[in-house]
Amino acid sequence: MSAPVTAPPALEAQAIRKAFGGTVALGGVDFALARGSIHALIGENGAGKSTLIKVLTGVHRADEGTVRTDGIVRHFSSTDEAIGAGIGAVFQERNLLPHFSVAENLFLHAPPRRYGFLDRGRLKRDARVWLGRVGLDMSPDRMAGTLTPAQGQLVEIARALALQARVLLLDEPTASITEREATVLFERLRELRDEGGALLFVSHKLDEVFALCDRITVIRDGRTVLSNIERTALTRGDVVTAMVGRTITVGERRTEHAATPAATGSPRLALRGVETSWGHRGIDLTLHAGRIVGLYGLVGAGRTELARAIIGLETVTSGVILAEGRPIRPRSPRAALLAHRIGYVSEDRKGEGLILSHPIRHNAGIAIWPRLGGRLGLVTPSGERRAVSPVIDGLAVKYASLDQDVGELSGGNQQKISLAKWMASDVDVLIIDEPSVGVDVRTKEEMYGVIEALAARGKAILVISSDLAEIVRLSDDILVMASRRIVSSLPNTGSYQVLSETIMHAIVGAEAPLHEEG
Amino acid sequence: MPADTSAGARAWLPLLLVALVCSAGFAVLSDRFLTSFNIYVVLSSATLLALIGYSQLATLAVGDFSLAVGGIGEFTGIVLGYLLHTAGWPLLPAIVAAIAVALASGVLNGLIVVASGVSGFIVTLATGGAFAGAALAITETTPYTGLPAAFNFLGTGRVGPVPLAIVTSLLAAALLGVLYNSRRIGRLMLAVGDNPEAASLSGLSRREAVLWAHSLSGLLAGIAGVVATAQLHEANPTAGTGWLIQSFTVPIIGGTLLTGGVVSVFGILVASLILATINDGLILLDVGPYWVTLVEGLLVFFAVLLGRTRLRDLLAHVTARAATGRLPESGAVQR
Missing domain, CATH: 3.40.50.300 (P-loop containing nucleotide triphosphate hydrolases)
Structure with missing residues (x-):
């Protein structure tokens, strides 16, 4: 210094x-x-x-x-x-500004002027000096958008x-x-x-x-x-x-569903040696009906990108994805959902998961519209209510009427609706990204209830989270991802203390110096 | 000219070719096409189209819209007609006052948009209707006729095939070119239209840009209103009926982006010339006026496709190559 x-x-x-x-x-x-x-x-x-x-x-x-x-x-x-x-x-x-030159972008705050006109000559000369400072050798006239x-x-x-x-x-x-x-x-x-x-x-x-x-x-x-x-x-x-590090107490771990055969039959979804254009290497992952697998990792480990690759939003470069034992390669979320019954619930549920200005029944029923459609293909409000009300009531969502707009509900209740819509749907596999981000502790617990209810209905669930307490609370099996590789796979023993130590060691080991200098 | 060198702004290049091909076709098919009078007719309507286009271009630059172009144009014309006809004002003060009213209308739009935070689309939907309504109410739909001969001469006077009124659109083109290329306000408007967040983080004011854009749009709509009045020899409260669509057609064909940040000032001149030529040619060939609308629609479609597809990249590539004799450079991070 x-x-x-x-x-x-x-x-x-x-x-x-x-x-x-x-x-x-x-x-x-x-x-x-x-x-x-x-x-x-x-x-x-x-x-x-x-x-x-x-x-x-x-x-x-x-x-x-x-x-x-x-x-x-x-x-x-x-x-x-x-x-x-x-x-x-x-x-x-x-x-x-994509349609402005690099030079002009550099001096947007106070461009050089002469007689009130933009002085392009000086703009370029000055720009070269500052571009040189950061080691960029390019024409200052280049459009920033390129x-x-x-x-x-x-x-x-x-x-x-x-x-x-x-x-x-x-x-x-x-x-x-x-x-x-x-x-x-x-x-x-x-x-x-x-x-x-x-x-x-x-x-x-x-x-x-x-x-x-x-x-x-x-x-x-x-x-x-x-x-x-x-x-x-x-x-x-x-x-x-x-x-x-956590100071809050960890909630009671979910009880395993005794009725669910732990790992028998072919898995609902399996990844074998999957590699992606994002740099995932040798990803193995197995999801069985009725079980919850927790995918833990720090932000940036590549968890969301893996989920996106499964539903066809990122390129899988090698390896196989198996649904019920058959190799699949969804090309879009729509294909993943309709042809392979794989649903993905993104982290940004408010932005991507709900239509805030539409009523609860609409939002909760949106994933089952094709089935709701009667003989004429009409989705009627009463049909919707019949289909979604048992689901919603089972989740203790606080609402006045099913015709109420989702936007009027509290954040936690909105999150519940966004998950609840999958309850009645035909998906077999549900990938849930950061299920409780931004909700208070009590709502968190209620969200966990929803996820457990989904598993109880026989869905195979992958929960992505960077909250270790959440992973320990929810999962049957835990996968740990770091630097786009699965660095550890372990059964959930329910002991937060032991698991957190094991997992942190796995992550720190995987983050071994890649280019440590100075 | 950097404001005009981005790919979107060059979409008019192939269109110029289209105009030439059409003109050649019309010239072969009709011996009335290449007459001095017919060229004057084409240039006259192109002049008005360009001014209407510039009025919309001003709001498009910041990524906003104005649906009040026609309303302000009509209102300006009626104010002018009233001043000349009923109030008996001399020519120059009447024109200046009418354009001042147009500018004030634009400023009003801008102030409402900035103060309310409501998009210009909605604000001008309301105020545009109000201006058009005011024009109808003042006249009770009867146009002001019998305007001074000197004024009418400004609208329909010509030197050979060149209408005097063309000065207005050419002057507007020159001034707007300088504004958007070199003046602080012009760069501000384009910066805000290009990326509002980035502009704001650099301390540029979106409100200032939007206020200027609507003011400028009002001013240009007013000039269009005055030119239309002079060309018609009457102040007609329904003169601006078709302007709404034209105000979008001309900039889009010319290569101005609806999303803001990129304007093509020269493209407006080319686009208005094309539209006027095709319109005129189809009339000369006795094609019904409805077909003219269809052709205009196809042109917009073509222009948008050109802006969206690989064809555009290809054209940009070829032009860059022709211009510099080499491929467009690709700057790289130097070690």
């Missing part, structure tokens, strides 16, 4: 709190980012990383707490003010630098780029650090963090659990434990 020890941190957050309505997103975050260093901010999905970034960049205002840059207290009420204070941010999604994600990211970093950013926030910068591109990016980031830059690197990828960062701050459930710790003082295990 080149900065003198006495210099105040380039960016400092103290006891930051932020709530949205009744939901506490940040409940006390502290960290200090020194000049000439790369500081990792790590946390699971929903830990509060994005909210923190938004507070630091003026998108949100903190309810409590202090933000300082170089020792000066700041109260950002707009992104403009944060930019003015020297805070540059590169967000996860690309924020470039860049690869990695190039776009470097252009955004150059833009932040051009705005005289003295603090650079990078939100999941490697989420959409290849490993080789990441290596190039890291070299640039180290150069910027060595020139005295202060970089905050938001990630959940441990190997990257350990390869790149000088200090580590971990947040969980909106609080810092490790603050400004030297990387060299930590092991991967320490960090993983801090990320996922």
Whole structure:
């Protein structure tokens, strides 16, 4: 670290709190980012990383707490003010204007002018300087829409630098780029650090963090659990434990269905040696009727991508998918659903799973419309009510009438409806991604009830979760994924303590240094 | 000109070819097509079409719509007719006042959109109806006729085959070209239309862009209203009836994106020329007016296909190759 020890941190957050309505997103975050260093901010999905970034960049205002840059207290009420204070941010999604040149994207904030006209000559000359700083050798006239994600990211970093950013926030910068591109990016980031830059690197990828960062701050459930710790003082295990460590009690494990033959007959769905274009290798997975398999892994391990590959949204490059013993290769979610009876419930249930402005009966019956249709193919409200009301009532959904719009229900009840619609449907296999993300503890338990009821009806269920307590609560068998491989497969013994240790060791072992440096 | 160099904006290139082929065909089939008077007729209607197209282009740039182009145009014409005919104002002050009313109408649309957060589509559906209704109410459907001869001359006067009124669309093209290429406001509007989130994170104001877009649209609709009045020699409260569709047809054929961020100022001139030529040619060939509408529809379809399919990429590739003598570069991350 080149900065003198006495210099105040380039960016400092103290006891930051932020709530949205009744939901506490940040409940006390502290960290200090020194000049000439790369500081990792790590946390699971929903830990509060994005909210923190938004507070630091003026998108949100903190309810409590202090933000300082170089020792000066700041109260950002707009992104403009944060930019003015020297805070540059590169967000996860690309924020470039696709039909504008790279040069113009760099100086969108304050393009060079002459007599009120855009000075394209100077624009290009200035752009070359900043593109050079991030090692991009391309024409400044190139349209930003033609860049690869990695190039776009470097252009955004150059833009932040051009705005005289003295603090650079990078939100999941490697989420959409290849490993080789990441290596190039890291070299640039180290150069910027060595020139005295202060970089905050938001990630959940441990190997990257350990390869790149000088200090580590971990947040969980909106609080810092490790603050400004030297990387060299930590092991991967320490960090993983801090990320996922649980203080809440684990719910009673579900009782196995004695009536269900554990693993007899051909499995409803089986994957054998499946490889995908996302880099999954040698994936074996077996789902039996009436059983719940939990697929655990940290965010970014490749779990959702595997689910998407099963229903035809990603390319399977090798291996076989078997349904009832017969090889299948669905080309679309529709084909997976109609021809092979495989349903996928995405994490974004509100966005993808429900039609909020339609009544409950509609939403709950949507997966069985073809069967509901009478002789004339008409789906009648009374027919719908008859079909869905036993299901809904069995799930303790709180509603006034089945004709009520789903949008009027509470979030937890909406989630229940989104799962309940599969209850009456003809699917044999149900893949449920992060079933309880964003719901309170009580609703969580009710969601688990729905999933168990689905299993009791003979559906084979794969639950994807990054909540280990949830996996232990729900699963019959547990699969652990890390770096797009199944690194461990174990029966659920119901002992959270023992399982969590085994699983964390499996993950840390799999995250063995891929490109550890410095 | 960067605003015009993206692929979408080049869709008019093959259309220019279409126009030439059609013109050649019409010239062979009808000996009246290449007469000085007929060329004047084509250029006259192309002038008005271009102004209508520019009015919509202004809102499309920011990714919004205006359904008030016709309403503002009619209202402007009626205000002008009233001032010239009933109030007896001199020509120049009357025109300036009428266009000021159009600008104010556009500003009003913009303010409502910005203040309410409701999309321009809905806001202008309401206000456009109101403007058209006001024009009908003021006149009780009777057009103002007997406008000053000097004014009528501005609309239908010509030098050989070239109508005087063409100055308005050419001037609009030149000024809009500079605006969208080089002026802060123009770049702001395109930036907001291209990617509102990115623009906002760079401190650009979406509200400012939308307000400017609707104001500019109103101004241009007003100019179209004045030109239409001069061409008809009367202020007719139903003059803008067909403008709604035309205001979209012309920019779409010209290569302006409905999603915002890409405009083709020159494409509007080409598209309006094509539409006017085909319209005129089909009339000369005694094809019924309904077929004209069909052909226009097919043209829009063709233009959209061109913007969506690989054909466009192919054309962009070929043009880039022809222009530079090499393939489009592919910049790479340097180690």
